[in-house]
Amino acid sequence: MALTAIILLCFxxxxxxxxxxxxxxxxxxxxxxxxxxVINDRSxxxxxxxxxxxxxxxxxxxxxxxxxxxxxxFTSTNDKHYGIFLESVNGLPGSKKDNTYWQLLSQKPGGDIxxxxxxxxxxxxxxxxxxxxxxxxYHPKRDLxxxxx
Ligand code: B12
Numbered sequence: 001m002a003l004t005a006i007i008l009l010c011f012x013x014x015x016x017x018x019x020x021x022x023x024x025x026x027x028x029x030x031x032x033x034x035x036x037x038v039i040n041d042r043s044x045x046x047x048x049x050x051x052x053x054x055x056x057x058x059x060x061x062x063x064x065x066x067x068x069x070x071x072x073x074f075t076s077t078n079d080k081h082y083g084i085f086l087e088s089v090n091g092l093p094g095s096k097k098d099n100t101y102w103q104l105l106s107q108k109p110g111g112d113i114x115x116x117x118x119x120x121x122x123x124x125x126x127x128x129x130x131x132x133x134x135x136x137x138y139h140p141k142r143d144l145x146x147x148x149x
Contacts, residue, residue, distance in 0.1 A: 029054045032127040036065055036072070038089055039134040041100075046090075048072050058104070058120035058131060059084050074133075076120070084121030089133050099140050105132035 036048045050065035065072050075088045086102045087093055094101035104116040104123070107130040116123050125131055 034061060034125045034128065035130045036062065037130055037132045038072075039132065040090065040092060041135045046071075052125050055124060058116075058123040058125055061125050061131065062086075062120065079119075083119050086120055086133065089135070092135060094135070098137070100135060100137050103134045103136040105134060106130065107132065 031051050031053045033049055034052050036050060038046045038048070040046070048065055048069055048071075050061060050068065052061045052064065056064075059076070062072075062074050066074060071090075073088075073090055074086060075093070077085045077087050079085050086104065089102055104120060105113050106116055106123075106125075107113045108126065109128045113132060
């Protein structure tokens, strides 16, 4: 009986569980601050702070901010190919009719402001990053082929 238990334990120790026990599964994920800057249709800038855990997406960061600060609100829709689309911020929606949308931009410490190349359901914010949500008008014909961001 004891021998069977020892054999089973040795076998279990050899089983491949890749990742388990490594840093990512140790429960020691770092949390860090990010800023969310909203630039609305009147070009007013409102700056918010929130805390993000390593590996969260931008969608997670915006949800955390919404849960902790009643003056920030957003809504999103699901695109079946590209994932989560930011639809409205603080009650102001983008509109296909008016060719407006909320553009997603980022500024890392000491860096330039650049548009994100993926949606907020994929993008993972980094430490001290500024996530910028800017209400923007697009040119429908030109943007059908590329983003002039
Ligand atoms: C036109 C276009 C837009 C227009 C769509 C509005 C409209 N009424 O047409 C606008 C300017 C709003 C737009 C915005 C963005 N877009 Co865009 N867009 C395109 C483009 C050039 C064509 C899409 C299209 O019309 N297809 C034809 C129609 C018939 O198919 P459809 O499935 O109905 O198209 C819809 C979706 O594509 C959706 N959509 C467009 N862009 C995005 C981005 C995301 C993240 C989501 C979830 C949905 C989505 O809007 C279309 C109309 O409803 C594609 C590239 C391409 N050539 O395909 C990039 C593309 C889809 N967009 C992209 C990106 C990154 C964005 C932005 C995140 C850019 C930014 N930094 O802000 C934002 C979304 C921000 C947000 N609020 O969440 C990437 C997606 C990459 C990815 N893996 O996530 C693509 C592939 C361009 C690229 N190569 O970088 N976009």
